[in-house]
Amino acid sequence: MVEGNLKSKELYERAKRLLPGGVNSPVRAFKPYPFFVNRAKGSRLYSADGKSYIDYCMAYGALLLGHAHEEIIRAVSEQLPKGTLYCTPIELEVELAELIHRIYPSMEMLRLVNTGTEATMHAIRAARGFTERKKIIMFEGCFHGSHDSVLVRAGSGAAVIPSSNGIPNEIVQNTIVLPYNNFNALDEVFSKKGHEIAAVIIEPIVVNSGLILPKKGYLEYLRKITHENGAVLIFDEVVTGFRVTLGGCQKYYEIKPDMTTLGKIIGGGFPLAAYGGKREIMENIAPLGKVYQAGTFSGNPISVVAGYTTVKLLKNSEQIYSELERNCKQIANALIDISRDYKIEAQVNSIASMFQIFFTSSPVVDYYSAKSSDIEKFHKYFLELLKNEVFIPPSQFETCFLSTAHSIEDCEITIEALNKALASMRGEK
Numbered sequence: 001m002v003e004g005n006l007k008s009k010e011l012y013e014r015a016k017r018l019l020p021g022g023v024n025s026p027v028r029a030f031k032p033y034p035f036f037v038n039r040a041k042g043s044r045l046y047s048a049d050g051k052s053y054i055d056y057c058m059a060y061g062a063l064l065l066g067h068a069h070e071e072i073i074r075a076v077s078e079q080l081p082k083g084t085l086y087c088t089p090i091e092l093e094v095e096l097a098e099l100i101h102r103i104y105p106s107m108e109m110l111r112l113v114n115t116g117t118e119a120t121m122h123a124i125r126a127a128r129g130f131t132e133r134k135k136i137i138m139f140e141g142c143f144h145g146s147h148d149s150v151l152v153r154a155g156s157g158a159a160v161i162p163s164s165n166g167i168p169n170e171i172v173q174n175t176i177v178l179p180y181n182n183f184n185a186l187d188e189v190f191s192k193k194g195h196e197i198a199a200v201i202i203e204p205i206v207v208n209s210g211l212i213l214p215k216k217g218y219l220e221y222l223r224k225i226t227h228e229n230g231a232v233l234i235f236d237e238v239v240t241g242f243r244v245t246l247g248g249c250q251k252y253y254e255i256k257p258d259m260t261t262l263g264k265i266i267g268g269g270f271p272l273a274a275y276g277g278k279r280e281i282m283e284n285i286a287p288l289g290k291v292y293q294a295g296t297f298s299g300n301p302i303s304v305v306a307g308y309t310t311v312k313l314l315k316n317s318e319q320i321y322s323e324l325e326r327n328c329k330q331i332a333n334a335l336i337d338i339s340r341d342y343k344i345e346a347q348v349n350s351i352a353s354m355f356q357i358f359f360t361s362s363p364v365v366d367y368y369s370a371k372s373s374d375i376e377k378f379h380k381y382f383l384e385l386l387k388n389e390v391f392i393p394p395s396q397f398e399t400c401f402l403s404t405a406h407s408i409e410d411c412e413i414t415i416e417a418l419n420k421a422l423a424s425m426r427g428e429k
């Protein structure tokens with residue numbers, strides 16, 4: 001039980017004195033206190049308290065191949081003595097760019113950066129520079145990183161605050177936030193302001209309000225309406241890229257965005273992200289054009305080696321996606337069956353290797369319906385799972401992720417833990 005994690009408790013008390021909330025990213029904090037991790041391997045995290053957990057957070061989706069994958073570790077270890085940062089070009093970054101372009105042909109040109117936040121920030125700037133327009137559209141409950149333009153009614157850790165303080169009104173005014181999956185809202189805003197919209201940025205599948213899937217035809221409609229209005233359509237595939245399929249949502253739904261952002265999985269556990277898209281947009285990036293973007297650590301050899309090794313591994317073993325889906329379905333179906341057996345009102349959304357439960361009676365199709373979930377129940381469910389060796393993201397407004405390291409046995413232990421957690425909530429109102 002969390003209360004028994006004495007070493008973690010002691011570390012948390014120390015951490016709180018210097019780090020806001022005791023953490024370096026808000027989503028890591030939970031009540032009564034987070035557990036501290038010593039090491040991780042495969043599907044498991046090993047805590048400072050001597051416990052181990054099957055991990056369904058998987059670094060918020062970054063670790064599709066599990067913790068400390070041997071080939072990635074070997075490739076990085078070979079690179080380390082050759083130097084960690086050159087700030088001059090290397091051959092492997094060209095090869096990685098070519099590899100990404102082959103898998104994501106919509107990225108006719110691209111740039112490597114370090115984080116998803118950077119990728120979306122620069123993609124939006126590129127779209128504004130290209131269109132010479134100011135306004136962007138995003139969707140309630142989507143999270144595109146923690147930069148000013150996209151922290152308005154965002155999801156993930158930001159779901160607890162309507163809009164971040166510290167962002168000037170002038171910036172907020174240029175961000176239009178629409179409900180996801182709502183066709184009419186798109187019509188309305190484009191009929192009034194179509195000529196002012198530089199870009200529409202969307203998580204094609206929302207993973208930052210729990211897991212929410214697009215309604216049939218919604219992404220196609222978005223493609224059509226942005227095209228008609230000259231707005232740049234940005235698919236934020238920081239999470240869905242290399243996860244929903246190797247080629248992300250754009251491959252799964254057969255929709256070609258103007259720009260794409262990638263992150264998380266692409267770095268194999270190291271800081272790496274990318275943004276890119278149509279050549280005519282990307283040719284505006286410095287030094288070719290007047291949209292400025294730069295970074296000391298961009299394309300650093302360690303991240304590039306890790307990323308290249310990861311993407312190559314994924315490309316050479318595409319059958320992993322059906323195996324991941326099979327394991328995920330097994331867990332999602334178990335959640336549906338167990339909650340029905342215990343008469344707990346719940347919705348379970350799942351796709352590919354992602355799933356989430358919501359304690360609500362209404363189907364979860366947008367941020368509003370996600371918010372109808374009973375957050376206290378979710379927290380109890382989270383703590384009960386932890387008691388039974390299973391770690392999921394602590395917030396309702398996140399998604400659970402499987403990796404190739406999750407074995408059949410892990411899935412069975414997990415289903416047993418789900419059973420115990422939901423049994424403890426039986427009969428609650």
Ligand SMILES: Cc1ncc(COP(=O)(O)O)c(C=O)c1O
Pocket residue numbers: 060114115116117118120143144145146156203208236237238239263264
């Ligand atoms: C869809 C999406 N885009 C962008 C980001 C930001 O990525 P990073 O945390 O690497 O800055 C996240 C982070 O969770 C995300 O989920």
